[in-house]
Amino acid sequence: MNQELIQILSQITEEEKRILNVKKEVEKERYTSSKDFVIQKNKMLEEEQLITIRPHTRFIDFPKHKHDYIEVxxxxxxxxxxxxxxxxxVLEEGDILxxxxxxYHAIKEAGKEDIAINLIILPHFFDVSFSMIQKDNVLADFLVGILRNASHKEQYLHFKVKGILEIENLLENLVYSLVHDASNNDMINQRVMGLLFLYLVKYSDSLKAGSPNSYEDVIAKAAVNYIDINYKTASLTELAEKLCLSLSSLSRLIASKTGKSFRELLQEKRFEVAISLLAETNLSITDIVVAVGYENNSFFHRKFRERYHMSPKEYREKNRRIR
Structure with missing residues (x-):
C-alpha cells in the first residue's frame, strides 16, 4: 500500500491515546447506546452516509460484539x-474479512505496527455494486447472498489476496478516496466495490481454506443454491461451465462436501417440489412431472415409489391440503 496512506493510518488516534495514557478500556459509549455490545451505525456514520472508514483501534483487546451494518x-x-x-x-497483511x-466476534490486542482499517457499510451501499455482477453468476450470487442475507444467520468471508494486484489496487483506491473524504464519491466508490467483488469472484480460490466459507464450501453451497433455483433445467455440465471447473473436479468436490452426488441432490430437490405440488395444487401428475424437470413419466413414477413407497396418486390422496 502507498506509504502516504500507511503513515496516515498509522497515526495514534485520540481513542488510542486515552487507552495508552489514561485507561486501558474500550469506551462502549463510543460505539453503542444498547446494553448488548452491538455497534450502531448511527454512532459510526453521519446522516445519509452509506460508507465510512476508521482505523482499527490498537493497544487493547476488543470485546465480543456485532454490528447493525456490514463491516469489511x-x-x-x-x-x-x-x-x-x-x-x-488470523488476518495477515493483504487479507480481507x-x-x-x-x-459476533472479538479481536485480540493489536500492536503499533498492526495497521488495519474497518469499512463501515450500510447494506444498500452494495446495490449498485451487485447490479454490476452477471445475473447468472452462480458463485457471485452466493457470495452476495451472504452479505444480503435477510435471515439471522452468522456469516463471514475471509479472503487472502496479498499479491493479487487488481484487488490490491482497487482496495487502495477505495481507502484513498475514503481517507481523503472526497465529496460526492459514493457512486465511484460503489462501482469500485462492484469491481472488487468481480475480482474476488474471479479469484475465489483466495477464500481461506478451513473457514466456514472456504473455497470448497462456497462452491458446494453455490451448487446447492443453483439446484434450488434451477431444478427444472439444472445440469452438472452447465454448472461446471459457470464455475469454470472440470466436470470431474466439480463432481468430486460436491460429493466430498455434501456426501451426495449432483444427480442425487437434483433428484432430492425435484421430488421435494413434486410432493409439495401434489399436496397443495390441483395440477395433474403429468403436469407435475414436467414442472419439476422430468420428461419420462414412467421414470418419475418408478423413482417416486422407491422413495415414498407409494404412487404419486396415493401420496396426493393421503397428504392433500386443498379440496
Missing amino acids: VYVCKGSLTHTINNVPV FLNQHI
Whole structure:
C-alpha cells in the first residue's frame, strides 16, 4: 500500500491515546447506546452516509460484539486476530474479512505496527455494486447472498489476496478516496466495490481454506443454491461451465462436501417440489412431472415409489391440503 496512506493510518488516534495514557478500556459509549455490545451505525456514520472508514483501534483487546451494518476489515500491515465462534481467525497483511450484521466476534490486542482499517457499510451501499455482477453468476450470487442475507444467520468471508494486484489496487483506491473524504464519491466508490467483488469472484480460490466459507464450501453451497433455483433445467455440465471447473473436479468436490452426488441432490430437490405440488395444487401428475424437470413419466413414477413407497396418486390422496 502507498506509504502516504500507511503513515496516515498509522497515526495514534485520540481513542488510542486515552487507552495508552489514561485507561486501558474500550469506551462502549463510543460505539453503542444498547446494553448488548452491538455497534450502531448511527454512532459510526453521519446522516445519509452509506460508507465510512476508521482505523482499527490498537493497544487493547476488543470485546465480543456485532454490528447493525456490514463491516469489511482489511489488513494493510502486520496482522490482526479475530475470534469467531471461539475459533481464532488470523488476518495477515493483504487479507480481507467481510462480516454480515449477525456475526459476533472479538479481536485480540493489536500492536503499533498492526495497521488495519474497518469499512463501515450500510447494506444498500452494495446495490449498485451487485447490479454490476452477471445475473447468472452462480458463485457471485452466493457470495452476495451472504452479505444480503435477510435471515439471522452468522456469516463471514475471509479472503487472502496479498499479491493479487487488481484487488490490491482497487482496495487502495477505495481507502484513498475514503481517507481523503472526497465529496460526492459514493457512486465511484460503489462501482469500485462492484469491481472488487468481480475480482474476488474471479479469484475465489483466495477464500481461506478451513473457514466456514472456504473455497470448497462456497462452491458446494453455490451448487446447492443453483439446484434450488434451477431444478427444472439444472445440469452438472452447465454448472461446471459457470464455475469454470472440470466436470470431474466439480463432481468430486460436491460429493466430498455434501456426501451426495449432483444427480442425487437434483433428484432430492425435484421430488421435494413434486410432493409439495401434489399436496397443495390441483395440477395433474403429468403436469407435475414436467414442472419439476422430468420428461419420462414412467421414470418419475418408478423413482417416486422407491422413495415414498407409494404412487404419486396415493401420496396426493393421503397428504392433500386443498379440496
